[in-house]
Amino acid sequence: MNNQMKPSNLSKPSDCLCHIEPGELSPLPAPYEDFNQVTIPPLNPEKVKHLETSLDDTIAIGIPKPANKEEEEALVLRFLSGLKKLFEKENNWTFLQPLMLSMEHCAKCQTCSNACPVYEMSGRKDIYRPMFRAEVLRRIYKKYLKPGGKITAKLTGDIDLNWTTIARLAELSYRCTLCRRCATVCPIGVDNGLITHEIRKLFSQEMGIAPKELHDKGTVQHLRVGSSTGMNPLAAKDSVEFIQEEMEEITGYKVEIPWDVEGADILLIHNAGEMLAWPENVGAFATIFQAAGLSWTLSSEAVGYDAVNYGLWYDDVQFSRVAVRHADIARRLKVKKIVMGECGHAHKALTVIADRLLTGDLNLPRESAMVTLEEIVRSGKLQFDPLRNDFPVTLHDPCNMVRSMGIVEPQRRILRKIAPGFREMTPHGVENYCCGGGSGFAIMSGYNFAQWRNLVGSRKKFLQILNAFEGEPREAPKYVCAPCSNCKGAIRDIINYYHAEERSRLYYGGLVELIVNAMVDMKKPMIRFGDEPSWRS
């Protein structure tokens, strides 16, 4: 019923433009067939009665319905003024050239569609095609902002602009994880992920419309309190103190986690979510750095202990503010380099994107922890017993770290050395599939969005993980190594959602945990599979 959708349909009245029926999603293999008839549960009508819900089965932003026609018209005008600004250098120097090139050269060949996990897994629903939302924006731009556009639209592709179009387009920009897999296959080099990113920016920077998890509770809270988790500096220090104690308990190895050491070689910045959800990751980093004798520190200054930069996903202004704070903290600490912990988007934000933002002494060297860790592992400073990691391991490639930064091999070289059961997913490296948690989805779970993510967005990753462990006995514990906090969050959620721990004995964690687990100096295992230790002391 939803197939055969055209871009112009986005402005046509309908309560739900695209609904996924039971059985339409890509099938899962045994023992998960019972999920094949499961579909996204309906939104609670009471909770959403004042919100725009007419795109599909879920909502990510929750845009309030305008009170009257005048308000609607004002919003349409505001959208157009934002769209215009996307093409002005004063307002969008950051992405003007990439945006113009991608807007002007799509050949509508649909090669990108087959590369998109959301489109493929959804049962190939048209609205999730990578170029669908790009084409909508292109048509609006040409028709409403180009001279003579209303006439040429009849020839180049028409669309009506009304509040419905806009509200749906805003929501639709949050059905793409910005993984940019589509961009790698486009024969021309058009980047539909980028266009989605620009649509999100328009809504945020001009209209103040963004998911609350990214904006209010994300960048705003990050800059105000110190972390998007809500942890202020005191709470962060408390958590780390607790981690220190725990680590000794877990591994029998005592770690001291240094704070605010001026002149240290390395400022390590974690995604602060690690401190709350995966404290062992923070502890494992400390263990490795300490055992390798590195000169390093954490920062207890607000913003400095949380590497995330959600602005990367929706707002250049918020992005810039967070990046400048990160760099400034490192500058004042007089460290030699910043090392990014296991967080993919934070890697890309501060290392690559902020590279054309930071000038003078704010432009400090930034390095991926994958690289620092590989150097340690190769240096011979630590002794390993790879047999301690003698269980099946597969590696998830965070899109931001791999496809957007080209950091592909260091983590693999580490795994080949310390994890004899390591095997690749298919495909992997720069051709990987997103975990489904990209671009903020891992932390967005309002209304029924988490179910949409687990059923549609993360489905391809789940299939890939199952495939990587094919042939392994069900009762053998299996480890999905995901060196990124957001990816871990998404993978944790799919494991829980599909009961994959019970059914396939799937476990997940970071890379540093595997490294520490194989360190000869550890008296006890770092990794446990439920109650079962990964090795016996």
Place this chain on the structure above:
Amino acid sequence: MGFYLLSYLCIFVFILATAYRIYRQITLPIHVRWELYPVQHETAARAAYGGSYLEEVNWWEKTHKRSLFNELRYMLPEILFIRGLWKENRSLWRISFPFHFGLYLMIATSGLLVVHALVILGSDYPAAPGGTIKSLLDGLIVVTGWTGLVLGNIGSLGLLSKRWTEPELRNYSSFSDYFNILFIFLFFVSALAAAVFTDPLLVGAKAYAFGLLTGGLPLNGYAPGQSIAGGVAIVSASLLAAYIPLTHMSHMFMKYFLYHKVKWDDAQNRRGGRIEAAIMENLELKPTWRANHVDADGRKSWRDIASSAPKEK
């Protein structure tokens, strides 16, 4: 003379439109990095799996090794054979390749026609020159011309029918998408008809190119438009040259910017360098975004805004 005038006008539009497109690109402000791996100017070992210089410890202390050879090794088959499409969308490649290769061969034939005209001019015109070079050119023009026309016809007809019959293409196509292919098909089919029915050795094409270079001097008594098909081919080829750079079909050369200025632009911002200077200029630009948290008033620069906190909610 009307044909020649039209061709001159169209070539002028082509040059102007292409120059404008390129000018617009090179005068845009430097943008943030948005590269996508594999980046093909990396060393062969790295490009093979999509790695970058960021994989090296203390990468900023090292010289970034780049490989032009590797870049060319990737680009040539990409440009000539559309390798990306072959890998990702084989069924489309089967028609897109003949279409594009047909166009390339037409461009190559045009180049050969110009060389041919120059050879004649360099000899004792109006006496027809002989010799090896001339014979070689005559042969080459027939081979590239005919192959290009056949491939181009197959490709454009194939593209047209695929776009019309497959819903995933049809639902996203507008009038102009069909018009563009039809336009190109009109050239291919008329040129092929002229070759088949009146001019298998492409004598008319050679004479027309000669006329173009000489302001209309006749070669072997040729006058353009002797056959309807030949006339249509000249008019449609001229109009196409003017039309292509005005449309998304300019991707034929704009791909350079999509790849080199975005996808593979991994140039580092070094302190005191050219990139830093360009960024500093950008940071002085004054945005006017209207959302509250941005706090832009048209007077504050990006630098001011980036170093301030958002207006609290």
